[in-house]
Amino acid sequence: MPAPAACLFDLDGLLLDTEPLHGQAWTRAAAHFGGQLSPSQRRQLRGRRRQDCATQVATWLQAANASPQSATPLNGDDLLAVQQPISRQLLAAAPAMPGAEALVRCCSELAIPMALVTSSAEEAVQRKSAPHPWLEQIQTRVLGDDPELARGKPAADPFRLAAARLGVDPATCWALEDSLAGATAALAAGCRVWILESETEGDGLPVDQLPKGNWTQIQRLDQVQRQLRLLAGA
Numbered sequence: 001m002p003a004p005a006a007c008l009f010d011l012d013g014l015l016l017d018t019e020p021l022h023g024q025a026w027t028r029a030a031a032h033f034g035g036q037l038s039p040s041q042r043r044q045l046r047g048r049r050r051q052d053c054a055t056q057v058a059t060w061l062q063a064a065n066a067s068p069q070s071a072t073p074l075n076g077d078d079l080l081a082v083q084q085p086i087s088r089q090l091l092a093a094a095p096a097m098p099g100a101e102a103l104v105r106c107c108s109e110l111a112i113p114m115a116l117v118t119s120s121a122e123e124a125v126q127r128k129s130a131p132h133p134w135l136e137q138i139q140t141r142v143l144g145d146d147p148e149l150a151r152g153k154p155a156a157d158p159f160r161l162a163a164a165r166l167g168v169d170p171a172t173c174w175a176l177e178d179s180l181a182g183a184t185a186a187l188a189a190g191c192r193v194w195i196l197e198s199e200t201e202g203d204g205l206p207v208d209q210l211p212k213g214n215w216t217q218i219q220r221l222d223q224v225q226r227q228l229r230l231l232a233g234a
């Protein structure tokens, strides 16, 4: 296995432990409208842009609670109006994932170019990153509201754009992901993908739904750090 030309990092659930908090915020927003989200539905929201999540949750709640009397159907914006304040409050205190800071420092030390490839919008990234100055080592970024981004994960666009900004071929990059949407996007872009298994979701990522490609599941981020050091002879 050759050393990567660059490492492309997901943020939520990969570098920062935000996914349980995102899940809580969507669950509480759904409850506000009298609905519930199953663990499987919460998992489907992982790795996606908030507007895409909101549209999806509105569709689920409509389907579960379709009443002919309701003249104005629930839409994504109604959900976001409730979900965003909850999410903002929860996410400001999100901790780093174990091994995340050490892995980013390792890439810096080995002079491996890095990019952040996240579905989160700029203002949310800033809020979540504030307690984690080590994230500033990753200067190249593709965010969910990036003006040059046509489609979000699970489309390949975010990873292609990140590789283009770094001036490398996506096929020579390692992508680090935790969600089905994110891993699908990175595989579609041709990256080698390391998929971090979630400890909190219990039933895990449905790997049978992943497209064919070059991916490996890992339990801890230090497994990738070890590979990088081995390949660098460091």
Ligand SMILES: [Mg+2]
Pocket (backbone or CB within 6 Å): 010, 011, 012, 013, 014, 046, 047, 177, 178, 179, 182
């Ligand atoms: Mg993620």
